[in-house]
Amino acid sequence: MRLLAAVDLGSSLEALVESARFLQGGLGVPAQVLHVVPSPYWEDLARRFPHLAPQVEELLRLARAEVEKALGATGLPVQVLRGFPAQVVAAEALKSKLVLLGRGGEVPLEALAKGGLARYLLHRGEVPVLLLPRALAGVRRIAVGLDESPASLAAFRVAEAWGRALGAEVLGLHLVSGHGGCCFPTYLDPGKLSVPEVLERAKAHLEALLKATGAVEVSWGEAEEDLLRLAEARGADLLVLGSKARSTWRHRLGRMVEVLVLRSPLPLLVVPEAAVW
Numbered sequence: 648m649r650l651l652a653a654v655d656l657g658s659s660l661e662a663l664v665e666s667a668r669f670l671q672g673g674l675g676v677p678a679q680v681l682h683v684v685p686s687p688y689w690e691d692l693a694r695r696f697p698h699l700a701p702q703v704e705e706l707l708r709l710a711r712a713e714v715e716k717a718l719g720a721t722g723l724p725v726q727v728l729r730g731f732p733a734q735v736v737a738a739e740a741l742k743s744k745l746v747l748l749g750r751g752g753e754v755p756l757e758a759l760a761k762g763g764l765a766r767y768l769l770h771r772g773e774v775p776v777l778l779l780p781r782a783l784a785g786v787r788r789i790a791v792g793l794d795e796s797p798a799s800l801a802a803f804r805v806a807e808a809w810g811r812a813l814g815a816e817v818l819g820l821h822l823v824s825g826h827g828g829c830c831f832p833t834y835l836d837p838g839k840l841s842v843p844e845v846l847e848r849a850k851a852h853l854e855a856l857l858k859a860t861g862a863v864e865v866s867w868g869e870a871e872e873d874l875l876r877l878a879e880a881r882g883a884d885l886l887v888l889g890s891k892a893r894s895t896w897r898h899r900l901g902r903m904v905e906v907l908v909l910r911s912p913l914p915l916l917v918v919p920e921a922a923v924w
Contacts, residue, residue: 650678651743652723653736653764656714659749662782666914667747668696669784670777671723673813679724682714683736710880740774745924750778750908750915765908769857769900772892772919775805781915783885786815790883790904790913792874792903793821793853793863796921798889803857805916806887808924815884819857820877822868823849842867871906878913887916 652667654660667678686707692702711727718725728735740746747763768776777783793799793805803819810817823845850865857863866877877884891901900908904917 648676648744649742650674650676650745650747651681651736651739652678652747652816653681653683653739654718654749655682656717657749659779662779663747663749664723664786665782667723667780669749669782670745673786674809675873677724677810679726680718680721681726681728681739682737683732684710684714684720684727684729685732687731691723701858719856724805733764734762737771737773740768740771743774745775745777747777747779747785750780769917770892772890772921773920775916775918775924778908778911778915778917780912780914786813786818786884788818788879788881788883789813789885789887790878791817791819791887792878792889793819793857795853795856796889796891796920798891798901798918800857800889801920801922802887802889802916802918805918805922805924808885809885809916818881818883819853819863820874820881821849821853821863821865822877823865823872824867824869872910874903875907875911875913883913885916886911886913887918890917890919892919 648669650667652663655662657916664680666678670676684707689707690852693749707729711729715725715727718727721786736746739818746768750765764845765776765778768774770895786809789806789810793803806817809815850863853865854863868874875886886906886907888907889901890904908914908917
């Protein structure tokens with residue numbers, strides 16, 4: 648198995664390569680760089696106009712050779728394939744332990760446009776995906792967004808494994824909202840407990856559920872950004888979330904993942920519910 652850094656030739660290339668090198672050393676899993684030359688348009692053109700087929704084939708051959716040469720300078724093994732990028736990366740992901748993707752663009756339209764491949768892989772829910780708005784060159788503290796779901800438990804177990812391998816502290820973070828809000832624990836009685844009691848019992852419940860080797864912190868919060876602010880305030884270098892993909896017929900990722908995939912300034916590791924590290 649490998650760490651698969653799926654790259655284009657844009658601004659995220661260097662950050663992805665640096666992150667792949669760091670994780671290769673820390674996790675003890677070999678990394679490989681993958682680039683897909685988006686060839687379907689040119690191949691369709693050659694079929695439509697057969698007299699162009701030799702020139703098109705030569706152009707694609709030259710493009711592949713130049714990309715292989717450029718990426719070879721990274722010092723990591725390189726694979727350059729032709730095809731529809733999302734489908735090719737998804738197929739190669741099945742042979743991988745982790746997929747690394749760059750995440751660029753701050754305005755919503757640009758972020759959405761550049762998030763197509765990430766969302767495709769996340770909705771497939773077959774392999775953990777690490778989204779990198781910047782290089783990940785060191786990890787001292789890993790924050791995990793917690794609830795009582797199997798997806799959350801899977802994310803916490805992967806975070807624990809990464810923490811042991813990287814020598815990082817693992818901190819579980821759980822939000823609790825008011826009664827009727829999004830995050831009030833279903834296992835507590837809102838009518839009979841004060842806020843401090845809710846927080847205390849939620850913390851005890853999660854620690855017992857997770858058999859946590861790291862710390863668990865429960866905080867009042869209503870929105871996805873509250874979790875992000877809490878992770879940043881605790882000095883997290885990496886945020887980990889569990890994904891519900893493939894666990895329901897709607898293939899929902901979960902609202903926290905849907906929002907923070909686009910907004911997190913922290914490197915974000917999204918772990919499918921069935922993942923084991």
